[in-house]
Amino acid sequence: MATTVRRTSCNLCEAICGVLVTVDDGRVIDIRGDESDPLSRGHICPKAVALRDLQDDPDRLTTPVRRTPDGWQEIGWAAAYELVVDKLTGIQKEYGRNAVGVYLGNPNVHSLGALTHLPTMMRQLRTRNRFSATSIDQLPHMLASYLLYGHQLMVAVPDIDRTSYLLMLGANPLASNGSMMTAPGFGRRLKELRKRGGKVVVIDPRRTETAAVADEHHFVRPGTDAAFLLALIHQVTEDGHARPAAYVDGFEAVESAVESWTAERAAGITGIGADVIRRIADEFATSDRAAVYGRVGVSTQQFGAVCQWAIQVLNIITGNLDRPGGTMFPRPAVNALLGLGRGHLGVWSSRVRGLPEFGGELPVSTMAEEILTPGDGRIRAMVTVAGNPVLSTPNGRKLDEALDTLDFMVAVDPYINETTRHADVILPPAPPLERDHYDVIFHQLAVRNTARWNDAVLPKPAEARHDWEIFRDLGLAFVRRTSWSRRRIEATARLRMSPRRIVDLGLRIGPYRLSLAKLRKSPGGIDLGPLQPALPGALHHKSKRIDLAQRMILDDLPRLDALATGNDGELLLIGRRHLRNNNSWMHNSARLVKGKPRHQLLMNPEDLAKRDLTDGQLVTVTSTAGSVAVEVAASNDMMPGVVSLPHGFGHNRPGARLTVANQVAGPSANDITDADLTDPVGGTAAVNGVPVTVTAC
CATH class of the missing domain: 3.30.200.210 (Phosphorylase Kinase; domain 1)
Structure with a gap:
């Protein structure tokens, strides 16, 4: 060839x-x-x-496997489908439809086939016990969008290519390449921003790669970002700089709610000086093109919902929403909002703890207890798709134990990893280079409007299956077990439609009236231009208005009064990203894991000295959820009183077949995150700001 x-x-x-x-x-x-x-x-x-x-990768599965007393054995696709459908429908018939649980991992939103066919297949299970990585990641982002703009995926992104003042909290886009903000080459975009005279300010308890190149970086005590943001809102209103648009309601209620959150009060809680807070508020409010952006650090904490709401409020009242250089809404060629529900909150709650669902999913912090706690509605079977929650969700050890008690488990995954080792059947999809691709979700979050279709680079072997083919075949098998109805007809039609056909239809009805044929003529992509103002017409509220005074948020503000000003020697644990890491699922690549170790616990030298610890020493990190042993590394990049442990490690568990990953050192940070520690507004796991102690082993 x-x-x-x-x-x-x-x-x-x-x-x-x-x-x-x-x-x-x-x-x-x-x-x-x-x-x-x-x-x-x-x-x-x-x-x-x-x-x-x-x-x-020789560890990648290419055919279905079944767990037997003698080990894993290959099984044909037809036999695997029949076994899965028989087991799941049998368990639901005996124990009820909610006896089957579903967990969807992060990679699903990166796969066209998963986006087009997985939702329809999952609906055939008719279970309320649905979980995903959303509630350990971006749920507060989506909740704020749902409340303020009427749709969970109507996310305002910084128009970074025209911004002159960028304020970032709990975000490290030099490592993440942008998140809930598709901004490839963020480092270059940052340089361009500063070259045109702009300014970048980062608020973070660690001097991250992004903070190191910003104009300013200020340490903030983990979990107190909400106090900082409320103080900014207070200062903007007090200085008379608030200028909400005519279609914005509830400003007076917000002004009243933040009245007590002065710069001085926030300074005593956050560790950021009152003069700094006042200056940032003034600079932000008087800049002609400003945007505030917050990511995982402000979402995955006990006040994540308040933080993301406050970020939107700050952009809105300063007139920076929906204006070039501020925060804007992309206009993608395929409107992902049409295929995704607007969202809802609290239509049902988890059985054990009563935490609310959001968008049809329960908080992942409840998953282990829903398996382990006896009673009606207990999860007895699980379906996991492209996820490794044993390493990536709170109190992973408890979940590890829970999965071992299931009556049946099926995983759609190319690896036998720390989670899928518990499965009875694993269905492996074809790898990325063997499948067609269109980014349905991330064009919806992009800092510039573009469109790109890519045909598969390599041919798929005849015996392999694309993920959408797996979901199609399973979905049709479930449909055949149900009585004839309009819903059954619609599901069958959707499942039989190929991703290519679905994308083509989306392009044709989209705002640019494109087609798949047109995109295939430009495999490098089509530039559709910069972001454009779209409000109030684009709002999904029938009123076409934004109400800032969201009652569930305002009612939660008094909880902030309990924020402590000191920690009595207690340390707070945060996570961290690395450019070569991708959560828990790229550690089996030798080229990505090579180099200096990056699993250590980072700790300020002052905190080491107070505990008679030394750089490189093996230490025990303990929380209410458990303990892990790890090497500690002295770092002046850490705020005193704060330690950092990356997530995604914790490999080398019995039965996981990951040759390279099993040689990677480091514990799972989620073995010491507490599943009971959540943001009560939406149920997001609070995996940042976890109280810990660090002692010598």
Whole structure:
């Protein structure tokens, strides 16, 4: 076969970078950035190069396997489907439909086939015990969008290419490439912002890679970001700089609610000086193009909902929402909002703890207890898709134990990992380079409007299955077990439609009236221009108005009064990202895990000295959920009183077949995060700001 160069995209993270893949004799020999891509402009990170590792990984499953007393055995697709459907329907018939639980991992939103076919298949199970990575990640983002703009995925993103003042909290886009903000090549965009005279201010308990290159960085005590944000809102209103648009209601109620949150009060709680808070408020409010952006650090804490609401309020009252250089709403070629419900909160609650659902999903913090607690509605079978919750969700040890008690478990996953080792059947989908791709979700979050379709780089072997084919076949098998109805007809039609056909229809009814044929003629992507003002017409509220005074948020503000000003020697644990990591599922790539160890607990030298600890020493980190042993590393990048442990590690558990990952040192941070520690407004897991003690082993 001749050597060819194919254009595609890296769909391993939210940056959706365009790449050029060189293929020789059916094997990938080179991957590099595509400079013609209008969004990524040639940028890639090390993860893109590792796409070939996913393709060539000898640990990757290529055919279904079944767990037996003698070990894993291969099984045909038809037999695997029959076994799965028989077991799940049998358990639901005996114990009720909620006896089957579902967990969806982060990679599902990076796969076209999962987005087009997984929801329809899951609906056939008719269970309320649905969980996903949303409630350990971006749920407060989506909740704020639902409350203020009428749709859970109507997310305002910084118009960073025109911003002159960018305020970031709990975000490290130099490591994440942007998150809930598709901004590939963020480092270059940051340089361009500063070159045009702009300013970047970062608020974070760690001097991250992004904070290190910002104009200003200020430490903030974990879990107190809400106090800082409320003080900014208070200062803006007190200085007379508030200018909400005519379609905004509830400003007076917000003004009253933040009246007591002065800069001085917030300073005593956050550790950020009152003069700094007043200055930032003034600079932000008087800048002609400003945006405030907060990510995981302000979401995955006990006040995540208040934080994300306050971020939106600050953008709105300063007139920076829906204006160039502020925060704006993308206008993608395929409108993902049409295929995703607006959202709802608290229509039902979890059985054991009574935490509310959001958008049809229960908080993942409740998953283990819903399996372990006896009684009607107990989860007796699980379906996991592209997820490793044993490593990525709170109190992973408890979940590990819970999964071992199930009557049946099926996983759609290419690996036998720390979670799927509990499965009775594993159905492996084809890898990224063997499937077509269109980024339905991340064009919805992009800092520039573009569109790109990519045909598969490599042919799929005849015996392999795409993820959408797995969901189609399972979904149709479930449909055949139900009585004939209009719902059954609709589900059958949806499942039989290919992703290509669905994308083509979405393009044709979209705002640009494109088609799949047109996109395929431009494999490098089509530039559809910068973000454009869209309000109030684009709002999903019937009134076409924004109500700032959301009662569930305002009613939660008194809980902030309990924020402590000191910690009596207690340390607070936060997580951290790394450019070469991708949560828990890219540690089996030797090229990504090589280099200096990055699993250590980072700790300020002052905190080490107070505890008679030394750099490199093995220490025990203990919380209410348990303890882990890990090497400690002295770092002046840490705020005193704060320690940082990356998530996603914790491999080398019995039965997990991950040759490279099992050699990677480091415990799972989620073995010491407490499943009982949540934000009560939406149920988001509070995995940042976890109280811990650190002692010598």
